[in-house]
Amino acid sequence: MSYIIGIDLGGTNMVAALTYKNETIIAREKTETMADSGFANVVRRLAELVQRLMDGAGVSCRxxxxxxxxxxxxxxxxxxxxxxxxxxxxxxEVPLVDELHKHISLPVYIVNDVNAHALGEYRFGAGRGAEHIAVLALGTGVGGGLILDGRLYAGSTEGGGELGHIVVDPDGPRCECGCYGCLEAFAKAQAIADRTAMKLQQGKRSLIPGMVDGDIRSITPAVVAQAAEAGDQTAIxxxxxxxxxxxxxxAGLIQALSPQVIVIGGGIAGAGRFLMDPIRRTVETRALLVPASTCRLELSPLGDDAxxxxxxxxxxEKR
Amino acid sequence: MSYIIGIDLGGTNMVAALTYKNETIIAREKTETMADSGFANVVRRLAELVQRLMDGAGVSCRxxxxxxxxxxxxxxxxxxxxxxxxxxxxxxEVPLVDELHKHISLPVYIVNDVNAHALGEYRFGAGRGAEHIAVLALGTGVGGGLILDGRLYAGSTEGGGELGHIVVDPDGPRCECGCYGCLEAFAKAQAIADRTAMKLQQGKRSLIPGMVDGDIRSITPAVVAQAAEAGDQTAIxxxxxxxxxxxxxxAGLIQALSPQVIVIGGGIAGAGRFLMDPIRRTVETRALLVPASTCRLELSPLGDDAxxxxxxxxxxEKR
Structure with a gap:
C-alpha cells in the first residue's frame, strides 16, 4: 500500500500520476479526455489510463x-x-465514483480541482506547515480553495471557497456568474486580454501588437507577461x-480569515513578480496590520502538478 | 456543577449572569466597569461582581x-x-485570566466580545443547528465572528473574523483602521449618522431635524430607524x-464561505426590516445562486444578551 494514484481530470487532457511513499511521482500517463464523448466513455478512458499507469510501473492494485x-x-x-x-x-448529477468502481477495485475519492490545488499546497507546496491557507487559481476562470484549521473547508453547500466571486468593485463589470465586479471579471485570462486590447485600442504604445502579428484578439496573459518582461509599460x-x-x-481574505499564506496559482501566475508586486502593494495598504504581517503571499511552487x-x-487526507 | 457564569465586560458596564442547566439565566448583576481605573481595579470589580452574583443566588464556587x-x-x-x-x-498585554485567578478559584475563559456573540448565536440564537455561521455586529464599530465546521474560527493570529474590515468599495472613505472602503466605514453608528446629516445638509426633506431639536450632530441610528418607521423617505x-x-x-461571505446563516446583530440591528430588506435585495443580486439559496440572513434574536x-x-465549548 505504498502507492497512491492522483488524477487531474481536465476538459482537454487527463493526467494520472503514481507516487511512492506519498511524495515522489515515479510514473505518469496522459491521454485526451474527450469531454464531449459522454460520461461512460470518459470513465472508461479514466480506467484505462489507471491500468496503463499501473502496468507501466509494474504495480498491482493490492x-x-x-x-x-x-x-x-x-x-x-x-x-x-x-x-x-x-x-x-x-x-x-453523474455518479463518477460509483461508475469508476465498475472498472477499478480501489478506493476512489473526488474533489473539486481548485480544492485539490489547495490540498496540494497544504501538503506539498507553499502551505507546508500552515493550518490556514487560501489558494487563488487564476486561469480561464478564477477558482479558490480554503484550508482552515488544517482541513479543506467546503461550507454548507460544498461550494465554499468560491473565491473568484468575491466582489472587488461593486461598480465593476458583469461577471459570468451574473453578479458585478467579482474578482473573476477582472482576473481571468480573457479579462486580462480584453484589458490589454482596450489599452492598445486607446493608442497606448506597446510591443504587444508586434508579438501577435497585429491580431489583438489573439492576446493571451502569457504574451502580456512576456511583454512586461521586455519592459513594455502598457503590459506592466x-x-x-x-x-x-x-x-x-x-486583503478581504486576510481580514476575514487571517490565513498564514495566500497562494497565487493557475496559468496566469506565470506573470510572476509583475502580478505579485502589485498584489503585495495592495495588501500593504488595504489589509489590517496584524493579520497582514503574519500572512505570506506566494506564487504556487507546484506549477502544472498542483x-x-x-x-x-x-x-x-482520507487515512 | 450545574451553573455557569457569563460576563459581558463592556467599556461602560460589566454584566454578569448565572445560568442553570446551560440555558436559563436565573440571576444577573451589573456594575460600572470604570475602564480608566486601571487593570487591577477592573479585575477586582469583576471578582466582586461574581461574588455578589453567587451570593445573591445562594450558589457556591463548587x-x-x-x-x-x-x-x-x-x-x-x-x-x-x-x-x-x-x-x-x-x-x-494584561494577563486577565491569571489576575482573576488570584481572586476566584474557578476556571476562567476569555473570548473577544464579537466572537462571543458568534458562539452565542451558534448555541442559543439564529445559528442553532447550523455548522457554518457568520455574525456581523453593527454598533460603535463593526465586528464579526465566524463559526466554521462547528468551531469558533480564529485564524492564524486569533484575529480572524475581522469582518468589519472587509472592503465593500475600494473607492470608499478611509476607515479608522487606515484602509479604504471597509464595511465599518459605511455601517458603524457614526457613519450612519454622518450619512444622514449629509442628506439633510443637501436639503432633503425629513422628520429627523425635528426629532433632534435641529441639532443634526446628535443624530443616532436609533433616531434614523424611528424616522424610517414613521415613513420618512430620507431615513429609508x-x-x-x-x-x-x-x-x-x-455576499462576499457567502461566496467565500457558504455559511448556513449570516446573523446581523449589534445596536444598529434595531433598524430591523429597514436594514434587512436592502441587505437581502443586495445578496439576491450579488451572491452566487447555490450558496445564497442555502444561506439565511437573520436579525440576531439574542439582543442585548448576545x-x-x-x-x-x-x-x-470547553467541556
Missing part, C-alpha cells in the same frame, strides 16, 4: 492505497457525484491593475 | 462549572492575555444605502 481525482465543477465529495461540470458535455500597467484587484480580494499533487493529497 | 468573559479587544484565548483593548486605559434612503454595503459584505450568552457558550 499495492495502491487509493485514487484521488481532481474534477473541474461542482460536486459532492461524500457521495462521489458530480452535480455539474462546465467542462464536460452532459455531466449533470495591465499587471498593476489586475494585481490590484487580486490584492483587494487577498492538481495532481492535490489529488494525491486527498487520498492521504 | 456548584459553578466556570466563568466565560467576553472582552472587547484583541486577545489570546489560550493564554488568557488581552493584547490590547481600545475600551480600557492601559490594557496592553439611508438604510437602503447602508444595507447595500452590508449586503455586499454578506454577549452574555456567548460568554456562557464559551464555557460549554
Amino acid at each position: 499495492q495502491v492505497e487509493g485514487i484521488g481525482i481532481g474534477v473541474p465543477g461542482y460536486l459532492n465529495m461524500m457521495s462521489g457525484v458530480v452535480h455539474f461540470s462546465p467542462n464536460f458535455t452532459g455531466w449533470t 500597467e495591465v499587471w498593476d491593475e489586475v494585481g490590484m484587484y487580486v490584492g483587494i480580494a487577498a 492538481g495532481l499533487l492535490g489529488a494525491i493529497s486527498l487520498v492521504i | 456548584q459553578v462549572e466556570g466563568i466565560g468573559i467576553g472582552v472587547p479587544g484583541y486577545l489570546n484565548m489560550m493564554s488568557g492575555v488581552v493584547h490590547f483593548s481600545p475600551n480600557f486605559t492601559g490594557w496592553t 434612503e439611508v438604510w437602503d444605502e447602508v444595507g447595500m454595503y452590508v449586503g455586499i459584505a454578506a 454577549g452574555l450568552l456567548g460568554a456562557i457558550s464559551l464555557v460549554i
Whole structure:
C-alpha cells in the first residue's frame, strides 16, 4: 500500500500520476479526455489510463492505497457525484465514483480541482506547515480553495471557497456568474486580454501588437507577461491593475480569515513578480496590520502538478 | 456543577449572569466597569461582581462549572492575555485570566466580545443547528465572528473574523483602521449618522431635524430607524444605502464561505426590516445562486444578551 494514484481530470487532457511513499511521482500517463464523448466513455478512458499507469510501473492494485481525482465543477465529495461540470458535455448529477468502481477495485475519492490545488499546497507546496491557507487559481476562470484549521473547508453547500466571486468593485463589470465586479471579471485570462486590447485600442504604445502579428484578439496573459518582461509599460500597467484587484480580494481574505499564506496559482501566475508586486502593494495598504504581517503571499511552487499533487493529497487526507 | 457564569465586560458596564442547566439565566448583576481605573481595579470589580452574583443566588464556587468573559479587544484565548483593548486605559498585554485567578478559584475563559456573540448565536440564537455561521455586529464599530465546521474560527493570529474590515468599495472613505472602503466605514453608528446629516445638509426633506431639536450632530441610528418607521423617505434612503454595503459584505461571505446563516446583530440591528430588506435585495443580486439559496440572513434574536450568552457558550465549548 505504498502507492497512491492522483488524477487531474481536465476538459482537454487527463493526467494520472503514481507516487511512492506519498511524495515522489515515479510514473505518469496522459491521454485526451474527450469531454464531449459522454460520461461512460470518459470513465472508461479514466480506467484505462489507471491500468496503463499501473502496468507501466509494474504495480498491482493490492499495492495502491487509493485514487484521488481532481474534477473541474461542482460536486459532492461524500457521495462521489458530480452535480455539474462546465467542462464536460452532459455531466449533470453523474455518479463518477460509483461508475469508476465498475472498472477499478480501489478506493476512489473526488474533489473539486481548485480544492485539490489547495490540498496540494497544504501538503506539498507553499502551505507546508500552515493550518490556514487560501489558494487563488487564476486561469480561464478564477477558482479558490480554503484550508482552515488544517482541513479543506467546503461550507454548507460544498461550494465554499468560491473565491473568484468575491466582489472587488461593486461598480465593476458583469461577471459570468451574473453578479458585478467579482474578482473573476477582472482576473481571468480573457479579462486580462480584453484589458490589454482596450489599452492598445486607446493608442497606448506597446510591443504587444508586434508579438501577435497585429491580431489583438489573439492576446493571451502569457504574451502580456512576456511583454512586461521586455519592459513594455502598457503590459506592466495591465499587471498593476489586475494585481490590484487580486490584492483587494487577498486583503478581504486576510481580514476575514487571517490565513498564514495566500497562494497565487493557475496559468496566469506565470506573470510572476509583475502580478505579485502589485498584489503585495495592495495588501500593504488595504489589509489590517496584524493579520497582514503574519500572512505570506506566494506564487504556487507546484506549477502544472498542483492538481495532481492535490489529488494525491486527498487520498492521504482520507487515512 | 450545574451553573455557569457569563460576563459581558463592556467599556461602560460589566454584566454578569448565572445560568442553570446551560440555558436559563436565573440571576444577573451589573456594575460600572470604570475602564480608566486601571487593570487591577477592573479585575477586582469583576471578582466582586461574581461574588455578589453567587451570593445573591445562594450558589457556591463548587456548584459553578466556570466563568466565560467576553472582552472587547484583541486577545489570546489560550493564554488568557488581552493584547490590547481600545475600551480600557492601559490594557496592553494584561494577563486577565491569571489576575482573576488570584481572586476566584474557578476556571476562567476569555473570548473577544464579537466572537462571543458568534458562539452565542451558534448555541442559543439564529445559528442553532447550523455548522457554518457568520455574525456581523453593527454598533460603535463593526465586528464579526465566524463559526466554521462547528468551531469558533480564529485564524492564524486569533484575529480572524475581522469582518468589519472587509472592503465593500475600494473607492470608499478611509476607515479608522487606515484602509479604504471597509464595511465599518459605511455601517458603524457614526457613519450612519454622518450619512444622514449629509442628506439633510443637501436639503432633503425629513422628520429627523425635528426629532433632534435641529441639532443634526446628535443624530443616532436609533433616531434614523424611528424616522424610517414613521415613513420618512430620507431615513429609508439611508438604510437602503447602508444595507447595500452590508449586503455586499454578506455576499462576499457567502461566496467565500457558504455559511448556513449570516446573523446581523449589534445596536444598529434595531433598524430591523429597514436594514434587512436592502441587505437581502443586495445578496439576491450579488451572491452566487447555490450558496445564497442555502444561506439565511437573520436579525440576531439574542439582543442585548448576545454577549452574555456567548460568554456562557464559551464555557460549554470547553467541556
